[in-house]
Amino acid sequence: MSRIPKAKTEVVEDMIDGLFSDNPSRQLKYATKFNAFLSSHEENFPFDEIEVSVFVARFVEFCKKNDKTELQSAAASVLINMSKRNTKVLIDHGAVPIFVHLLRFETGYLQFQATWALGNVASASTQSRDDVLRCGALIPLLAQLHVNNNIMMLRIAAWTLSTFCCGQPRPPFHQEMKPALAVLGQVLRFNDKEVLSHACTALYYLFDGSRETSQIFIAAGLVPGLVQLLGYGSPAVIEPAIRTIRNLTNVDDQQTKIVVINCGALRLIANLLTQNHQIDIKRGACSTISNFTAGTKELIQSVIDAHLIPILVNLAQNAELGIKETALCAIVNATLRGSYAQIKYLVKQGCIQTLCDLLICQDRRIISVCLDGLENILNAAEAEKMIEDMQSYCQLIQDEDGIKKIQKLVQIVSYEINRKASKILQTYGMIYKG
Structure with missing residues (x-):
């Protein structure tokens, strides 16, 4: 038998001798003890790469003993423990095909252990994942x-x-x-x-x-x-x-x-946005609505019919910053893609007030989106030759101190915001002055 490297810490010589003995009962006894030892030393793994390689090779050998299921199970448990940090060694010594074999042909606890070990190996890296998949x-x-x-x-x-x-x-x-x-x-x-x-x-x-x-x-x-x-x-x-x-x-x-x-997604999304769910869920829900409002007028109408716009307006005004931004994007997408009747509905739901309120936000991305929304609304009224509506929208902007806020934005050292603010003032300045 080849010389076995001596463990550095608490693994005593009789445990190593037991693992490498020819006596099946001793093999089982010390495989079980070895597994318990590993479980109690997860934070301070006591073996170097050479020792790990030797032990893995031995336990892979035990896993091949189909006539000794107890030893197989004990060895599989050890390899599961070792698979949390030694995936490359397991792959190099052919442990993965053994796990696949156990998964395919065994039942009960061995099958469970093999499934767990394959997950450990696959989660280590994309290369390990691909090795597991290649093994079928x-x-x-x-x-x-x-x-x-x-x-x-x-x-x-x-x-x-x-x-x-x-x-x-x-x-x-x-x-x-x-x-x-x-x-x-x-x-x-x-x-x-x-x-x-x-x-x-x-x-x-x-x-x-x-x-x-x-x-x-x-x-x-x-x-x-x-x-x-x-x-x-x-x-x-x-x-x-x-x-x-x-x-x-x-x-x-x-x-x-x-x-x-x-x-039935829109009804359920409305529930997610009005209940006390975590930020990531609400952001995902708002982003999903934004995907709809970035689509056709029919999709935007579905969002309107589901009464989601008032919910989005409330979130844009009152929610945490991450939710505020995604809710705002959903609204502004509708101002760009919607029909004029849909845009008028958005205005009635308070979208101009919300867009003006957020022009003083510290987040420049939100400011930029708000400017887009205001311009979209005014452009739509102009394109439809709805002069009275345009004057009404400009008055709403004025009432919310939106003109002063936009004028201040021209002074911001940001090319994008400066350009958008200047364009709105230049295009609709005469109406503002009126």
């Missing part, structure tokens, strides 16, 4: 995500699947990950916070922002399930669900947006 882990993993499995297995399998999907560059969608969509569509029907959170996270990472992939998501029946989860009782589920829907609706494809609306 996806299909046997998907087989674990069925309704008859126990909840602990469902949770660890859903988490592991999310590690297969994350990272940049994304995994090859059509060659590798497309089979996951149908399974994830079924998983979205489970009523477990942890499973649903991981499933939504996987879908978020799988979506590449293309029109083709959005159509594949629709064809797989994923949109209704994602939309329904906007009404789930846990932020851990809502947050990745709204992020995925936001990205889906960001695609330049009206059909995708119509499908999302037809699934």
